[in-house]
Amino acid sequence: MARYTGPTCKLSRREQSDLGLKRRGDFRSITDKCRFEKLPGQKAVSHRPRVTVYGRLLREKQKLRRTYGVMEKQFRRHFKEASRRQGSTGINLLQILESRLDNVVYRMGFGCTRAESRQLVSHNAVLVNGRRVNIPSYEVQPGDAIEIREKSRSQERITDSLDVTERVGFPPWVDVDVTNFRGIYKNMPERSELPDEIDETLVIGYYSK
Numbered sequence: 001m002a003r004y005t006g007p008t009c010k011l012s013r014r015e016q017s018d019l020g021l022k023r024r025g026d027f028r029s030i031t032d033k034c035r036f037e038k039l040p041g042q043k044a045v046s047h048r049p050r051v052t053v054y055g056r057l058l059r060e061k062q063k064l065r066r067t068y069g070v071m072e073k074q075f076r077r078h079f080k081e082a083s084r085r086q087g088s089t090g091i092n093l094l095q096i097l098e099s100r101l102d103n104v105v106y107r108m109g110f111g112c113t114r115a116e117s118r119q120l121v122s123h124n125a126v127l128v129n130g131r132r133v134n135i136p137s138y139e140v141q142p143g144d145a146i147e148i149r150e151k152s153r154s155q156e157r158i159t160d161s162l163d164v165t166e167r168v169g170f171p172p173w174v175d176v177d178v179t180n181f182r183g184i185y186k187n188m189p190e191r192s193e194l195p196d197e198i199d200e201t202l203v204i205g206y207y208s209k
Helices: 008-016 030-034 054-066 072-084 089-099 101-107 113-121 156-168 200-207
Strands: 126-128 145-148 173-178 182-187
Touching: 054 072, 054 200, 072 089, 072 200, 089 200, 101 113, 101 126, 101 145, 113 156, 145 173
Parallel strands: none
Antiparallel strands: 126 145, 145 182, 173 182
């Protein structure tokens, strides 16, 4: 399974945005942790080069892809599936990304980052409707029950992540029973429930060129 293994701050600096790649619970500003304005060992950059129209489209696509930790080939497949479905392609794409099993595990607080949630899935620690699923890109359907396997529940990273997420708050489209390490994916999120940082119309524009 192809995945990015490099420094996460490098990605956040490149996109000038918090991509959610750092652990939850570290309440320092992402700009403090990743130093957007200068690279390690360099002086602050006083100005940035002019961004072309294509550059804006590319950056928005990269920001969305990196936020969800999806490689280019798989991201393109998600886009093709979104364009095939009825309704807005942009919203369809966001809902497909949110329905990925690794992302649902992250939203339910079992993993502190999407990368850690992807690892939990790959290491057979997650059950979907009582059945073991180890494919991070598996598309969770509304009403599906996600839970951590009995022998994996003692992992400190899972309990710590659940504790932090419970304090931060769960998104409205999941219902989580923290005590039993179990959650229900109630429905696909509405666009208004998702962050405004991503402009999915620019992603559509990138693939339409």
